[in-house]
Amino acid sequence: MEPTLRFNRNDLMDFVIRYMTKLGVPAEDAKIVGKVLICADIRGVESHGMQRLGSYYGSRISKGWLDPKTPYKLVNESSSTALIDGGNGLGQVTSHKAMRIAIEKAKKSGISAVTVRNSNHYGIAGYYAMMALEEGMIGLSLTNSQPLVAPTYGRTAVVGTNPIALAAPSGAHYPYLLDMATSAVAYGKIQIYEKKHEHIPIGWGIDEDGQATNDPAKIKPGGHGALLPLGGMEITAGYKGYGLALLVEVLCSILSGGSFLTNVGGPGRPEPTGVSHFFMAINIESFRPVFDFKESMDAMIDLLKKSPLAVGRDEIMVAGEKEFEYAKYNQEHGVPLIKPIVEDLRKDGEKVGVPFDCHVLRED
Amino acid sequence: MEPTLRFNRNDLMDFVIRYMTKLGVPAEDAKIVGKVLICADIRGVESHGMQRLGSYYGSRISKGWLDPKTPYKLVNESSSTALIDGGNGLGQVTSHKAMRIAIEKAKKSGISAVTVRNSNHYGIAGYYAMMALEEGMIGLSLTNSQPLVAPTYGRTAVVGTNPIALAAPSGAHYPYLLDMATSAVAYGKIQIYEKKHEHIPIGWGIDEDGQATNDPAKIKPGGHGALLPLGGMEITAGYKGYGLALLVEVLCSILSGGSFLTNVGGPGRPEPTGVSHFFMAINIESFRPVFDFKESMDAMIDLLKKSPLAVGRDEIMVAGEKEFEYAKYNQEHGVPLIKPIVEDLRKDGEKVGVPFDCHVLRED
Numbered sequence: 001m002e003p004t005l006r007f008n009r010n011d012l013m014d015f016v017i018r019y020m021t022k023l024g025v026p027a028e029d030a031k032i033v034g035k036v037l038i039c040a041d042i043r044g045v046e047s048h049g050m051q052r053l054g055s056y057y058g059s060r061i062s063k064g065w066l067d068p069k070t071p072y073k074l075v076n077e078s079s080s081t082a083l084i085d086g087g088n089g090l091g092q093v094t095s096h097k098a099m100r101i102a103i104e105k106a107k108k109s110g111i112s113a114v115t116v117r118n119s120n121h122y123g124i125a126g127y128y129a130m131m132a133l134e135e136g137m138i139g140l141s142l143t144n145s146q147p148l149v150a151p152t153y154g155r156t157a158v159v160g161t162n163p164i165a166l167a168a169p170s171g172a173h174y175p176y177l178l179d180m181a182t183s184a185v186a187y188g189k190i191q192i193y194e195k196k197h198e199h200i201p202i203g204w205g206i207d208e209d210g211q212a213t214n215d216p217a218k219i220k221p222g223g224h225g226a227l228l229p230l231g232g233m234e235i236t237a238g239y240k241g242y243g244l245a246l247l248v249e250v251l252c253s254i255l256s257g258g259s260f261l262t263n264v265g266g267p268g269r270p271e272p273t274g275v276s277h278f279f280m281a282i283n284i285e286s287f288r289p290v291f292d293f294k295e296s297m298d299a300m301i302d303l304l305k306k307s308p309l310a311v312g313r314d315e316i317m318v319a320g321e322k323e324f325e326y327a328k329y330n331q332e333h334g335v336p337l338i339k340p341i342v343e344d345l346r347k348d349g350e351k352v353g354v355p356f357d358c359h360v361l362r363e364d
Numbered sequence: 365m366e367p368t369l370r371f372n373r374n375d376l377m378d379f380v381i382r383y384m385t386k387l388g389v390p391a392e393d394a395k396i397v398g399k400v401l402i403c404a405d406i407r408g409v410e411s412h413g414m415q416r417l418g419s420y421y422g423s424r425i426s427k428g429w430l431d432p433k434t435p436y437k438l439v440n441e442s443s444s445t446a447l448i449d450g451g452n453g454l455g456q457v458t459s460h461k462a463m464r465i466a467i468e469k470a471k472k473s474g475i476s477a478v479t480v481r482n483s484n485h486y487g488i489a490g491y492y493a494m495m496a497l498e499e500g501m502i503g504l505s506l507t508n509s510q511p512l513v514a515p516t517y518g519r520t521a522v523v524g525t526n527p528i529a530l531a532a533p534s535g536a537h538y539p540y541l542l543d544m545a546t547s548a549v550a551y552g553k554i555q556i557y558e559k560k561h562e563h564i565p566i567g568w569g570i571d572e573d574g575q576a577t578n579d580p581a582k583i584k585p586g587g588h589g590a591l592l593p594l595g596g597m598e599i600t601a602g603y604k605g606y607g608l609a610l611l612v613e614v615l616c617s618i619l620s621g622g623s624f625l626t627n628v629g630g631p632g633r634p635e636p637t638g639v640s641h642f643f644m645a646i647n648i649e650s651f652r653p654v655f656d657f658k659e660s661m662d663a664m665i666d667l668l669k670k671s672p673l674a675v676g677r678d679e680i681m682v683a684g685e686k687e688f689e690y691a692k693y694n695q696e697h698g699v700p701l702i703k704p705i706v707e708d709l710r711k712d713g714e715k716v717g718v719p720f721d722c723h724v725l726r727e728d
């Protein structure tokens with residue numbers, strides 16, 4: 001196990017701002033990027049956290065592949081909808097703005113949707129869904145992404161991992177926050193098994209012939225093989241996960257006029273990635289008092305938690321709960337970053353002349 | 365294999381209307397029920413078709429458990445939202461009205477949502493989603509249902525199969541229509557394996573201890589064991605399917621103030637089932653011209669269909685396609701009903717003095 005270093009949230013934020021502004025990103029925008037990245041690390045989604053600062057964002061800006069000014073444009077709007085062109089800028093900045101617009105519109109009309117095209121990777125989908133919580137709203141956040149998943153009966157990566165995030169407030173319990181890729185698992189999980197020389201379960205991915213495999217080395221999306229959609233192979237209803245991935249595609253790229261499927265790029269190529277997003281806010285008060293809604297949420301969660309446990313298990317959880325627990329701990333003890341990520345941040349900083357000088361609170 | 369009898373669509377509709385009106389259902393409402401049921405049989409979803417006319421609807425009305433007049437009430441509304449109380453009437457009737465309201469509101473504001481509480485089983489979720497297609501809109505239809513599915517780490521049926529249906533229009537291709545339960549499979553599928561004395565794949569259901577099982581006899585939701593959510597056990601990401609089932613629950617019952625989880629009833633008990641629904645319509649023209657949207661849909665579907673096939677497979681399909689193909693055939697050759705269902709319809713008819721005298725077009 002790599003040692004984990006813990007940092008003060010504000011120190012990390014300060015570094016992100018200095019790093020990003022050095023690259024030409026306005027300070028206000030840099031702060032949004034920092035918030036989204038650090039939120040991921042705090043919640044235990046390190047794959048989408050600080051480790052991507054350089055690889056996904058900084059390096060693209062340095063090379064002129066991503067516009068640091070994020071010149072998004074409102075293409076059109078109605079009382080409950082808006083379409084935004086992200087101007088090949090920072091996905092977090094345009095998405096933050098898009099969700100704010102969605103929330104403001106929902107205050108008046110009860111529900112709203114904002115689509116974004118020509119954007120870039122926006123970090124964890126759940127961040128934007130959670131923005132609705134403080135407003136007594138339900139938030140939905142969807143994005144397409146570079147192809148990693150095979151359609152049912154296909155054998156190559158054609159579809160993105162296209163995540164779905166929905167947040168809903170509760171009272172005594174943590175909010176409900178579903179934040180899931182529509183693939184069975186993340187590619188990173190398969191790579192970990194490969195490093196450990198362990199078999200993976202059937203249902204995670206396919207080999208170059210499109211057959212189920214338990215060998216992680218046979219799954220290299222973009223090269224050979226692909227991830228499977230949620231549900232796995234056809235017999236275990238993988239076509240449902242594939243169908244959900246297309247639901248995300250329809251609402252993000254088809255509705256916004258953006259790029260889709262294999263036309264969506266990854267961070268390593270010069271062309272605009274062309275990522276599209278979809279945001280929705282539902283004003284609970286338009287339906288029933290938020291207080292009553294939260295009471296029902298608590299009652300539902302209680303019912304789940306009191307229901308009989310499988311032998312050998314000690315708790316039934318609700319989507320997001322584990323991450324909220326983890327975040328609570330990390331907010332007290334510092335943002336955890338494993339050593340290799342800290343080393344990458346040092347290198348990222350050196351490249352642009354912004355030293356990573358955050359003080360280590362603790363090493364675990 | 366049971367022989368399949370084929371009937372004229374209008375003959376079946378005529379029978380449903382005579383049967384339902386005899387039970388006190390207004391003719392206009394009976395026609396809606398007929399449309400939804402026959403649509404299911406035409407699309408090959410026989411589990412949700414004519415076979416439920418008596419068992420789910422007629423018998424409940426006869427016993428006074430379901431109000432044949434469907435006295436739904438608009439509880440409140442805003443420019444883009446509405447909340448309806450279904451008055452323990454026919455789910456199809458209230459849902460048809462709810463989706464019409466959603467469509468009318470979306471024409472003005474671009475997007476709308478309508479929730480329904482205190483309703484009953486509404487048939488196939490996809491029917492209401494598809495209502496949006498003719499209007500150049502995207503339609504979403506969700507419903508909760510009686511508990512059949514275990515939450516991750518649970519061992520009893522606490523959650524409904526809570527389906528998600530989304531319809532989006534395309535040009536040359538069939539529309540995209542996702543219509544999926546958030547369980548891995550339907551209970552009916554497991555029962556078929558039990559009748560055939562065959563093993564089921566791991567990932568469909570759990571036994572009374574909450575352990576994965578390949579024995580269909582060990583899965584009797586409500587008695588012992590339960591269906592698994594989409595994704596199966598935890599290792600293959602069943603918590604995602606469980607999370608999606610709760611997404612449906614939040615938008616249907618929590619947002620409408622309806623019954624949830626184990627408080628939702630099945631058709632066999634006298635209490636109101638308390639089923640809740642959620643409908644949404646998105647007016648594509650608010651974002652971009654429908655013509656352009658359809659062109660993008662076609663391009664997306666073409667890209668999927670042209671992508672490399674798994675060895676041994678001959679076609680990549682898109683959600684709904686198989687059912688549209690099947691419906692096309694059945695519209696020409698007659699609505700297919702297997703003999704036991706026809707016999708049940710005869711008995712249902714006899715009970716209320718409405719003979720099932722539909723002419724058999726063909727026997728397969």
